[in-house]
Amino acid sequence: MSSRSRLPGVLGVIAATMGLFFSAFSTHDYALHLDRQLHATNCSFVPGLTGPESGDNACKAAMYSSYSAIFRDKYWGGVPISLFAMGAYAFFLALAVYLLTAGNSASKRSWQAYGLASLTPIIASAVMFTISVTKLGQFCKLCVGLYVASGILAASGVWALVAAGGKRGAGAVGGSATDTIPDAGPPVPAGYPLHAYAMPEPARSPLGPSSLVPTGSWLAPLSLFPMLGVFAVAPALVYTSSLPDYRPMLLSCGKIVDLNEKTGALVKLKTLRPVQPALTFEDPLCPTCKAFHKRLQTEEIFDRLDLTVAIFPLDSECNPMLDRPFHPGSCQLAKAFLCGDKIGKAREILDWSYDNQDELRDAGKAGKEIIRAKIREKFPDVDACIDDKETKKRLDRVLQFAVTNKIPISTPQMFLGETRLCEEDTDLGLRYVMGQLAPQVFQP
Amino acid sequence: MKLAHVLSLLAGVGLLVGVVSFVSVEVKAAEKRLTAPKKADAPVAATADHTEAPYCTPQFKSVLQRVVNACGLVGEESRRGCQPVDVKQFATISDEDFNALFAPLEQRGAIILFDDAGDKLDDGAKKLIMEKWEDRRLARYFFIVSRASKSGAAGMNKALSHKRANSVNFWLADQSKDPDLDKKVGMLWLGEEFAQLPKDYCDKWTNSRPGKPCNADAINRSAFISWVDCRL
Numbered sequence: 123m124s125s126r127s128r129l130p131g132v133l134g135v136i137a138a139t140m141g142l143f144f145s146a147f148s149t150h151d152y153a154l155h156l157d158r159q160l161h162a163t164n165c166s167f168v169p170g171l172t173g174p175e176s177g178d179n180a181c182k183a184a185m186y187s188s189y190s191a192i193f194r195d196k197y198w199g200g201v202p203i204s205l206f207a208m209g210a211y212a213f214f215l216a217l218a219v220y221l222l223t224a225g226n227s228a229s230k231r232s233w234q235a236y237g238l239a240s241l242t243p244i245i246a247s248a249v250m251f252t253i254s255v256t257k258l259g260q261f262c263k264l265c266v267g268l269y270v271a272s273g274i275l276a277a278s279g280v281w282a283l284v285a286a287g288g289k290r291g292a293g294a295v296g297g298s299a300t301d302t303i304p305d306a307g308p309p310v311p312a313g314y315p316l317h318a319y320a321m322p323e324p325a326r327s328p329l330g331p332s333s334l335v336p337t338g339s340w341l342a343p344l345s346l347f348p349m350l351g352v353f354a355v356a357p358a359l360v361y362t363s364s365l366p367d368y369r370p371m372l373l374s375c376g377k378i379v380d381l382n383e384k385t386g387a388l389v390k391l392k393t394l395r396p397v398q399p400a401l402t403f404e405d406p407l408c409p410t411c412k413a414f415h416k417r418l419q420t421e422e423i424f425d426r427l428d429l430t431v432a433i434f435p436l437d438s439e440c441n442p443m444l445d446r447p448f449h450p451g452s453c454q455l456a457k458a459f460l461c462g463d464k465i466g467k468a469r470e471i472l473d474w475s476y477d478n479q480d481e482l483r484d485a486g487k488a489g490k491e492i493i494r495a496k497i498r499e500k501f502p503d504v505d506a507c508i509d510d511k512e513t514k515k516r517l518d519r520v521l522q523f524a525v526t527n528k529i530p531i532s533t534p535q536m537f538l539g540e541t542r543l544c545e546e547d548t549d550l551g552l553r554y555v556m557g558q559l560a561p562q563v564f565q566p
Numbered sequence: 567m568k569l570a571h572v573l574s575l576l577a578g579v580g581l582l583v584g585v586v587s588f589v590s591v592e593v594k595a596a597e598k599r600l601t602a603p604k605k606a607d608a609p610v611a612a613t614a615d616h617t618e619a620p621y622c623t624p625q626f627k628s629v630l631q632r633v634v635n636a637c638g639l640v641g642e643e644s645r646r647g648c649q650p651v652d653v654k655q656f657a658t659i660s661d662e663d664f665n666a667l668f669a670p671l672e673q674r675g676a677i678i679l680f681d682d683a684g685d686k687l688d689d690g691a692k693k694l695i696m697e698k699w700e701d702r703r704l705a706r707y708f709f710i711v712s713r714a715s716k717s718g719a720a721g722m723n724k725a726l727s728h729k730r731a732n733s734v735n736f737w738l739a740d741q742s743k744d745p746d747l748d749k750k751v752g753m754l755w756l757g758e759e760f761a762q763l764p765k766d767y768c769d770k771w772t773n774s775r776p777g778k779p780c781n782a783d784a785i786n787r788s789a790f791i792s793w794v795d796c797r798l
Contacts (some may be wrong), residue, residue, distance in 0.1 A: 142581075147587065153589070154594035155604070205589065212585045216578030224570035353582055361585040364593040367599055385743075442704045442795075444615045518703055521614070525704055530611035 126226070127285060130233075133278035134218025134240065141211030141243065141271035144169070147359075148204035148264045152185060156365070158441060158546030164375055165263050178409065181262035186413065186549050188420050190255045194553035195564060199310040203246075205357040207268060210243060213353035214275060217346070221282070230340020233286035235346040240279030242350070243272035257420075284465050372555050375544040378537050379527045387519035389431045389463045391472070396428035397558040403434040403524065403535040406456060406475035407449035407483050411534040414548055421553055426563040431472070432520050433459050434533055439490070443524075443531055451486020451493035453517075454508065458497045460516050461507035474500060569679075602605065613798060616706040621670030621795035631798055633752040634707065661761040668711070675709075676772040677791025678734060678762075679784060685729035688738055691774040695734055696790055704770060705793035710734045711754045712789035713763065715782075718751065720758055727755040727790055730789045762786050 154161045160175035164179035175181075184190055191200030217236055221228055222273040247269045253259050354502040381401065388401075404411045418424040433456040438444040440453035455475050475482060478496075485493040498505045507513055529535065536543040538559050547555040556563050622630075668675070676698050678691045687695070697709065712731035714723035731753045739747050768780035773788075 142585075144583075152593060153592035153596055157599035159603070169576055208585050208589075209582070213578065216574050216581055219577045220570055220574030223567070223573050225569060227568060325707070338665035344588065346577055353578075356582060357589045360589050364590050364597075366593075366597040370573050371600075445614075515700055521704055522702065523618055523736060524614035527614075529614045531614055532611040 127281075128222055130236075130282040130285065130492050131218050131220075131222030131279040133260075133274055133281070134214060134236070137240075137271045137273075137278060137500060138211045138215035139276035141268055141275065142208060142215060144209035144264050144267035144271060145204045145211060148185075148268075149202060149208055152183070152190070152199070152202040152204060153361075155185070155550055156185070156382060158368075158551065160372070164535075165432070166262050167267060168550075169264060179262075180258075180260040181264050183258060183260060184254070184262040184265055186333060186417070187253075187258055187326055188417070188553075189250070191259065191550075194421075194552070195557035196337040197362055197365055198554045199550040200455075200553070201358050203250075205361055206354045207243070207246070209269070209354040209357045210350060213350050214240060214243075225360075229336045229340035229342060230286045231340060231342040233282045235343035237279040237281075237283030237286060238343065239346050239350055240275045242283070243268075244276040247272040268560055358458070368551065368554065369558060371544065372547060372558055373541060376541060378538040381540060383432075383519070383523045385516075385519050387460075387516045387523060389433065389460065389468045391429045391469045392429055392466075393429055394425035397426050397565075398428060399430075399539050399560045400427040401430045401431045401432060401537040403529060403533055404472070405436050405452050405533040406459065406472060407450055407452040407479060407481065407486060408436065408533045412476040412479050414534045414536075415472070417549065417552055421556075423552070423556055423563055431459075431468075432523055434520065434524060434529075435516070435517075436531070437486075441521060442516070443521070449483070449486065451482065451490065454490060454493050454497060455482065455507045456487070456517060457513050458501060458504050460520075461504035461510075464499065464507065465503060467501065467504070468524055471501060471504070569749045577613065578779045598646050611770075614635075614677075615704075617795040618797050619670070620694060620794035623667070625663075626667045627796055627798065630707065630796055631666075632754075632795060633709070633754060634798060650679070663788070664761040668792075671792040671794070672770055673775075674698075677767065677785065678730075678789045678791060679775045680730055680733075680776075680787045680789070681771050682715075682783075683722075683726065684786060684787075685726060685733050688774065690776075692737060692741075694736055694772070694774045694784060695791060698793070699738055699742060702793055703795070706793045706797065707748070707794045708751045708791070709754070709794050710751060710789050710791050711756065713756050713760070713786045714758050715784075715786040716762065717783060718758075724757040727757055730787075731755045734789050734791060758786075764786070 147206070148279060151161070151163045151174070154163075157289055161178065162176040163182045163185065164170075164172075165179040166172040166173045166175075188194070190204075191202045192433060194200035216495045218388070224232075251269055254265065265511070378401070404415070415424075418427070435441055435452035435456040436444060436448040437450055437452040437456075438447045439450070440456070455471070459471050459475070461469055462468040482493060482496060485496050494505075494508070532545070534548065535545070536548060538556075543555060543559075578732075622716040676694050678687070678695060680686070702708075711732050712727045712734070714730070716723070718726075734753055735747075735753060738744075738751065744758060746751070762782070763785045765780075765782045767785045773780065773785075
């Protein structure tokens with residue numbers, strides 16, 4: 123008996139191994155952050171060979187985005203989707219090994235089931251790819267590795283489907299109590315062990331060498347999908363059951379001493395449906411503040427906050443707490459923000475600062491006048507106010523407010539009511555901590 | 567069962583066990599780090615605090631500390647001001663050295679001038695006091711150090727010095743409406759026997775009567791005011 127093409131199996135093994143490899147690195151990076159600290163992340167097509175990268179990269183951006191995990195409000199950090207990928211690729215690896223080793227004895231239904239099942243990862247990849255393009259605007263290399271793996275797996279699946287179909291593929295797929303061996307031979311009684319059935323004539327597959335293929339029963343596809351589900355879900359179940367209890371840590375970062383700033387120096391931002399009083403310390407040129415601000419928006423938290431902003435530029439031009447400018451130019455933006463408050467444009471100016479942060483950071487480094495020109499160009503109506511003595515005094519009072527409350531010189535910081543959100547909970551754990559400390563934010 | 571079935575079954579079970587073990591180990595390792603973080607893993611950011619200027623020398627701070635403690639700027643006491651005798655006790659330095667402590671505040675502070683035997687603030691004084699008060703930046707304490715010239719009786723000068731300090735303080739209270747004023751403002755009223763200012767302070771320091779005649783007597787009928795950028 124001549125053999126079927128083993129290429130779908132070979133491709134399946136390669137794809138599943140790749141998928142397992144990339145999803146394992148992704149899971150590792152995610153789990154590393156469960157200690158609430160910052161870590162370098164792997165962001166390479168050959169993770170493991172190149173070391174993890176500290177600082178910002180596309181993989182970190184993807185990880186911190188709201189799309190990298192589910193059930194974020196129930197579990198700290200949520201359940202990373204890479205866990206499902208890992209389980210699924212483990213399943214496909216075992217299945218591909220079967221196809222590879224079974225050769226002709228694998229039933230047609232098994233090939234078809236493999237073909238159909240192997241299309242599922244590429245559907246997930248297509249969704250994630252779309253998110254990368256439309257929401258994140260960048261591609262994480264580990265994710266690209268997974269897209270490629272799912273593509274190869276899908277190719278092997280399609281190959282398997284075509285090969286399984288053979289000349290009578292369409293008819294054979296129907297499956298009934300009188301399933302037939304393709305091309306020739308007597309009807310096969312239902313329930314008869316197909317691999318044991320005598321095969322009269324070998325059928326020629328359009329893609330592989332001629333083979334005599336047992337049709338098999340529907341049990342294969344019917345059992346494969348639940349098994350895929352078990353494999354995909356098992357790592358997530360183990361993950362959630364192993365997670366530490368984060369609740370005691372959420373309140374461990376103290377409270378504000380005196381929320382009441384009597385001179386009106388702080389800025390109240392207008393939000394759509396405020397239900398939770400919150401205070402933030404933000405620097406318009408701080409990348410983490412930008413990420414935090416965007417995260418609050420994408421998680422649909424921002425507009426539920428009754429938000430007061432203490433603008434806190436980490437720039438020694440106006441902030442005497444510093445001996446050098448961490449974010450040169452942010453004093454100009456902070457003053458513009460305070461001026462914007464007078465004409466109802468504070469939120470607009472803050473959003474603009476974050477949306478154009480890279481450009482503004484460069485401008486700030488190039489000189490005070492350069493960033494000032496950018497502000498003037500966009501918001502001419504706040505230009506005169508920036509140099510006003512009153513604006514400087516107001517900014518001083520904001521800084522005094524920070525001093526009175528012994529605020530760490532670090533941005534961003536958020537207080538829910540009086541409770542200080544730990545910095546460790548402002549990224550991966552944000553949705554969880556909001557769910558715990560301010561559940562009304564998520565109520566309709 | 568065929569070899570392929572056995573192999574794939576073994577592979578499947580092995581892979582599943584491997585994957586869940588990997589997940590479990592990773593999460594447990596994170597939990598271990600979480601409950602016993604390395605010191606290096608928990609950097610502590612500096613805390614927002616009042617400024618500390620270079621003139622905050624140990625000597626300057628010892629004067630500041632005395633005023634802060636004795637004048638009720640810390641704690642719940644509402645006592646205000648220090649008796650000149652207190653200054654005599656702690657200022658065991660020469661007049662020149664005592665004045666030199668405040669010299670670096672030349673740009674930050676100002677001198678409020680009064681009429682001979684007077685303690686009333688004129689318009690220039692009122693304006694300058696508020697200008698300086700509002701230029702707080704991140705300073706913690708506001709100092710009023712009043713003086714009297716040597717002309718006249720010592721007792722009268724002592725009382726006059728006290729009244730001048732109070733005039734500044736009352737004006738601040740009236741204008742700033744700051745409920746925490748008594749936790750910010752420290753006062754020293756120096757009698758004629760203490761650290762008279764030399765005449766060159768007329769030119770070096772901003773005073774409330776610019777362009778008007780200023781001599782050694784006039785500069786000492788005054789109250790020196792300034793935010794002090796020191797931490798204690």
